[in-house]
Amino acid sequence: xxxxxxxxxxxxxxxxxxxxxxxxxxxxxxxxxxxxxxxxxxxxxxxxxxxxxxxxxxxxxxxxxxxxxxxxxxxxxxxxxxxxxxxxxxxxxxxxxxxxxxxxxxxxxxxxxxxxxxxxxxxxxxxxxxxxxxxxxxxxxxxxxxxxxxxxxxxxxxxxxxxxxxxxxxxxxxxxxxxxxxxxxxxxxxxxxxxxxxxxxxxxxxxxxxxxxxxxxxxxxxxxxxxxxxxxxxxxxxxxxxxxxxxxxxxxxxxxxxxxxxxxxxxxxxxxxxxxxxxxxxxxxxxxxxxxxxxxxxxxxxxxxxxxxxxxxxxxxxxxxxxxxxxxxxxxxxxxxxxxxxxxxxxxxxxxxxxxxxxxxxxxxxxxxxxxxxxxxxxxxxxxxxxxxxxxxxxxxxxxxxxxxxxxxxxxxxxxxxxxxxxxxxxxxxxxxxxxxxxxxxxxxxxxxxxxxxxxxxxxxxxxxxxxxxxxxxxxxxxxxxxxxxxxxxxxxxxxxxxxxxxxxxxxxxxxxxxxxxxxxxxxxxxxxxxxxxxxxxxxxxxxxxxxxxxxxxxxxxxxxxxxxxxxxxxxxxxxxxxxxxxxxxxxxxxxxxxxxxxxxxxxxxxxxxxxxxxxxxxxxxxxxxxxxxxxxxxxxxxxxxxxxxxxxxxxxxxxxxxxxxxxxxxxxxxxxxxxxxxxxxxxxxxxxxxxxxxxxxxxxxxxxxxxxxxxxxxxxxxxxxxxxxxx
Numbered sequence: 001x002x003x004x005x006x007x008x009x010x011x012x013x014x015x016x017x018x019x020x021x022x023x024x025x026x027x028x029x030x031x032x033x034x035x036x037x038x039x040x041x042x043x044x045x046x047x048x049x050x051x052x053x054x055x056x057x058x059x060x061x062x063x064x065x066x067x068x069x070x071x072x073x074x075x076x077x078x079x080x081x082x083x084x085x086x087x088x089x090x091x092x093x094x095x096x097x098x099x100x101x102x103x104x105x106x107x108x109x110x111x112x113x114x115x116x117x118x119x120x121x122x123x124x125x126x127x128x129x130x131x132x133x134x135x136x137x138x139x140x141x142x143x144x145x146x147x148x149x150x151x152x153x154x155x156x157x158x159x160x161x162x163x164x165x166x167x168x169x170x171x172x173x174x175x176x177x178x179x180x181x182x183x184x185x186x187x188x189x190x191x192x193x194x195x196x197x198x199x200x201x202x203x204x205x206x207x208x209x210x211x212x213x214x215x216x217x218x219x220x221x222x223x224x225x226x227x228x229x230x231x232x233x234x235x236x237x238x239x240x241x242x243x244x245x246x247x248x249x250x251x252x253x254x255x256x257x258x259x260x261x262x263x264x265x266x267x268x269x270x271x272x273x274x275x276x277x278x279x280x281x282x283x284x285x286x287x288x289x290x291x292x293x294x295x296x297x298x299x300x301x302x303x304x305x306x307x308x309x310x311x312x313x314x315x316x317x318x319x320x321x322x323x324x325x326x327x328x329x330x331x332x333x334x335x336x337x338x339x340x341x342x343x344x345x346x347x348x349x350x351x352x353x354x355x356x357x358x359x360x361x362x363x364x365x366x367x368x369x370x371x372x373x374x375x376x377x378x379x380x381x382x383x384x385x386x387x388x389x390x391x392x393x394x395x396x397x398x399x400x401x402x403x404x405x406x407x408x409x410x411x412x413x414x415x416x417x418x419x420x421x422x423x424x425x426x427x428x429x430x431x432x433x434x435x436x437x438x439x440x441x442x443x444x445x446x447x448x449x450x451x452x453x454x455x456x457x458x459x460x461x462x463x464x465x466x467x468x469x470x471x472x473x474x475x476x477x478x479x480x481x482x483x484x485x486x487x488x489x490x491x492x493x494x495x496x497x498x499x500x501x502x503x504x505x506x507x508x509x510x511x512x513x514x515x516x517x518x519x520x521x522x523x524x525x526x527x528x529x530x531x532x533x534x535x536x537x538x539x540x541x542x543x544x545x546x547x548x549x550x551x552x553x554x555x556x557x558x559x560x561x562x563x564x565x566x567x568x569x570x571x572x573x574x575x576x577x578x579x580x581x582x583x584x585x586x587x588x589x590x591x592x593x594x595x596x597x598x599x600x601x602x603x604x605x606x607x608x609x610x611x612x613x614x615x616x617x618x619x620x621x622x623x624x625x626x627x628x629x630x631x632x633x634x635x636x637x638x639x640x641x642x643x644x645x646x647x648x649x650x651x652x653x654x655x656x657x658x659x660x661x662x663x664x665x666x667x668x669x670x671x672x673x674x675x676x677x678x679x680x681x682x683x684x685x686x687x688x689x690x691x692x693x694x695x696x697x698x699x700x701x702x703x704x705x706x707x708x709x710x711x712x713x714x715x716x717x718x719x720x721x722x723x724x725x726x727x728x
Contacts, residue, residue, distance in 0.1 A: 053141045058299025070306050071277045075296045081189035083173035085201050090208030096240040097212050099133040106163050134159040137175045182218030197263045206258045209237040223262040272315030275350040276306050280491045288504045299498035305344035313606045323599040325591040334361035334470040338573045343487035365467035369549030370424045371564045372462040375476045377433045380444040382518035389416045389711040392428035404430045416712045421525045422533035433460035447513040448476045448486045474575040477566045480523040484514035524626040538598030542613045548593035559588035565596035570614040576600050632707040632716030633659040640722040652692030652724045662686030671702040700725030
C-alpha cells in the first residue's frame, strides 16, 4: 500500500512539472470537448427539431357532393400522399438523383461530406453541398438556406435526430410531401396533378424522373418554363437510376427517347368560386370551431352543397350592366339560391367582383322593403285564421303619427288580401299587422331566427332598425314552398380530416313556422304577384312565385336605396338585392324592383337551359287548393219576357249573359213600386236566367240583378233594369 502511495506522489510531481502539465491539460481538454461536442451533435438534435414542423401544412380540398372540385384553401398548396401511394420507380428516381445511399447511411453520408469539405477548404468558402435526403428535410423544415458551418452543424444534428426517431419510410414520405416544384406547388402528389393531370399512383418512370430532376432548381428546370431543359434534366435522372441499379441500360435508353407528357396546368382561377368559399370558411368557423388559419394548413376535405353550374351562371348574369342603373357605377348585388327540398345553399354571390376577405353582401343586413310583407304580415295572418279573400282596409290612415300611404296613391276602400299581396298595398298591410298584433308577427319571425328590436307598425313595410340579410330572406321564403318549415341554410355537408376521419356532418336546425295550408295559400298568392302584380318585369316561362321590394332613398327624393326580389320555383328559392354599399346623397338607384326581378328571371332562364325546371307547382294531396279570384261581371243586357207553362200557365223570364266563372252568384230584385225597400226575389249561381213564377196577366214589375262574390262577400255593380207587363 505504501508503495502505491509513493508512486502516486511521484506521478503527481512529474505531471506538475510545467513542461508536461500544460500539454496534458490541453490534450485532456480537447478530448473532453470533443466527446462533449460529439455527444451534443448526436443527442442535441432535439434542440433543433421542432416536432410541430413535421406536420406539414396541407391544402384543404373543397369538393361537391359528386366529388368534383369546388375550391382549395391553403398556405402551401400541398396534397398529402402516403408512401404506399407513390410508385416505387418514382421513389427510386428521387433517391437516385438526390441520395443514392439513403437506405444505408444514418442521416449523414460521410463520403460526400469528406469530398465537400475538401472542396470548401480549397476554395476557402462553402461552395459544395453533400446533403442527404434527411439533411435536406432537416434544412427545409427547421433551418434557413444560409451557407455556414454553424447551419451545417445544426443540419447534421437534426438529421441524426430524425434518423434515430423515424424510419426511412417515414422520412422519405415526409420528404416527398415537402419538396417544392415551383409554381406554388408543394409535394409530389400536388405536382402529379399540376404537371400531368393524374394521381401520383399513375406516374410513369419518365414522369417521376422529370419531377425528381426539378427539385434542385424548380423554376429553372420546370417544363412550363423550358421544356427542353427539363427533358435534359430528366434524362440525367434516368442515367443516375441506371447507375444506382434501378434501370438497366437498354431500358434507360428507351425511356430517354420518350417525349414529354406534361400538360398545360388547369386554370383554377374561377372568379365565381370565392363568394361561396368565404361562406364555407365562415360556417366552419362558427359551427365547427375550425379557424380560417387551420383550414389553410389542416389538409381537410370539405364536402359542400355548391352547384358550380348555377354559381357560374349567376356570376355571368350579374356582370350585365343593364340590370344596374344608378347615379354611380359601383352598384353592388347579393344573390342566394337554396334547394327548396333540403335548404342546401347551392349558390351565393357576395358582390359583382368578389374576392375572399371582401365585404360579403349575402350576410349584410339591409332594409327589406315589401319583401318582408309575406313573412311578417300575410302568412302570419293566414296562420291566425284569416283567409286569402278576407277584405282588408285600403284607406289612407294615421296610426298615432305614423302615416301610411300606397305607393301609387290609389285607394279602394277595401281589398281582398289576395289583391293586397298582388299589388303590394301598404295601407292594407299595415292595417292587417295592426289587427294581428306586432307581437304575433314577431313571434313568427323569431321562428325563422329573425330577431328584430322593432316594435312599430313600420315593421310591416320593412322599415327596420337593423334590417335582414339576403340569406335570411331566402330562408324565410323557403317556408312557403316547403309546407311552412324553416331550415337554416348551410353550405357544408361534412368535413373529414387529413386522416380521412369524419369530424363534422351537417345537422341544421329546423322550425315549423306556418301551417302547411297557409304556406300553400301564400305560395299561390305570390305566384299571382309574378303573373299579374309587381313581379311581372322580365321573362321566365316556367313556374315562379315571388315578391318585390323597394326602399325609398333617404337623401335623394324619388329615387331608390335598396331593391329586392325573392323568388320561388318548384326546385329553388332565391333572393337578390341590388344597391350601394353606402347610400348617400350621391349614390342612389334610378330603377326599382324591376331590376332584381328581371335579373333573377334571367338567371333562372339560363339554369333552365342546362337543367330544365318545372312548368307548374304541384299541390300536395292533403292540402286544399286556393280558389282562383272571382271577377264580378258588369251586366248591361238584362232582359225580361213572358212565357207559358207551369200551374199558372203564365210566367216571367229574366235573362242575361252570365260570367264564364260559374261561381258568381246573381241576386234578383224587384224595384219597390212605392217608397220602401226593393224586394229580394232569389238567387242564381252561375246561370243567366231566372223564372218569375205565379204571374198573372195583371202583374207587372221592374227588375234588376246584382252579381255577388262568395269568396270576398262583395257585391258588384247593379245591372240595368227591365220592366215586365202585359198591360203596357
